[in-house]
Amino acid sequence: MLNRPSPYDCFTVADLLVDYADQVLPPDQTERVAAHLSQCPACQEQVAQLRELSIQMEVSEPVKPTPALRNQFMLMLEQEKAALAAAPVAAPEVQAEARVRPMWAGEATRWTMRIAAGVALLIMGMALGQWWRPIAAPDVATTPPAGATKHAIQLASALSGDASRSLSASDRIQLVSNAVEQVEGTGDPAVQVLINTLNFDPNANVRLAAASALYRLRSDPRVGEAFIQSLTIQTDPNVQILLIELLVNMRERRATPQLEQLAKKPDALPIVRQQAEYGLGTLI
Incomplete structure (x- = not known):
């Protein structure tokens, strides 16, 4: 029976699968990926999908825009040009004053307003990125x-x-x-x-x-206890699954309560709950 590779094993070869599928990896890396694939059905399926996608891209013909799409684009372009041309032109002294005004003040054209909106969206995106960025411990x-x-x-x-x-x-x-x-x-x-x-x-x-x-x-007694405690705070499914596999391999029966809790956790992914049930069945 083949040993199942851990999620970390899959992670270590993930960046190599595309080149492996295209057969452009160096021999040593090819041998390494091949050894992993011999034990990992999930990565085998991914390589098969990559090769199928590559074949489809090679045989597919380039898609050209339809005449209707081109005509619609040119119509929109002409409308924008007309809108800019119809905008009132300020006197020279007003133009000088306008250069120091906020671009959203006064008689802003639709084009200027769109630029302002784009900048606002960019700033909002940056703010949201700061808000949702993972916080280091x-x-x-x-x-x-x-x-x-x-x-x-x-x-x-x-x-x-x-x-x-x-x-x-x-x-x-x-x-x-x-x-x-x-x-x-x-x-x-x-x-x-x-x-x-x-x-x-x-x-x-x-x-x-x-x-x-x-x-x-793992010969250090702190490791088993650390895995048990970490299982209660991890939220990434890959880390959860790896910890379960490691605890099972270490025969850590002390992890039974944490596995029972995870197996019943409603917001855990089904595959994580299944792995926890597998761990319970092995350790009990």
């Missing part, structure tokens, strides 16, 4: 614990505060992955930094990487 979330090693301090500094915001998600994933090799046995403070990253990093892919890194350090 407080800096204290990744503060190294007392007695931290030099490596733990450097890791905590890189994954928190202004330093973290200056790094891309890919850079943080690389940091998390490299951290495993530098952990100096059970009890290393860097493990707590990884746990904080799992719980508080705003990017789900970084949290996936932190969970996978911690699984490699």
Whole structure:
């Protein structure tokens, strides 16, 4: 029976699937993706869809605009030109004064009003982007614990505060992955930094990487407890599913109450509830 790859395994090859489908990957990456596909039906289906889409794009003929569409566009263009030409022309002294007025004041033309509306929409979009932007956890979330090693301090500094915001998600994933090799046995403070990253990093892919890194350090007794607690606060389905798989692999029966709660959670995705039920059936 083949081992099912985790969501993090799928994430690590996701960017390569398009080139794999087009057969333009280097040999080493081709071998890596092929090995993953041999165990992952979901990614196999995605590659099949990519190849089918590529075939359809190759055989399809370019769509040309119809004469009616072109005529309609030219009519709208002429109407705009006529509207601009019909706008009253201010005297030179008024024009000089108008240059210091807000563009929405006085005798604004329809064209100017449209520009103003476009700017307003752009500002509104920027404001909404600020409103909905994922909020990073407080800096204290990744503060190294007392007695931290030099490596733990450097890791905590890189994954928190202004330093973290200056790094891309890919850079943080690389940091998390490299951290495993530098952990100096059970009890290393860097493990707590990884746990904080799992719980508080705003990017789900970084949290996936932190969970996978911690699984490699599962001999540390903090890891199992961290996975159980993290399952109660995670909202991304990929992270939830990965945590369930890791808890099952670790035979963490202490996670049973959290799995029962997640299996009955009405706003959880069906696949997450099914995974929680699977975990319960395996652990009980």
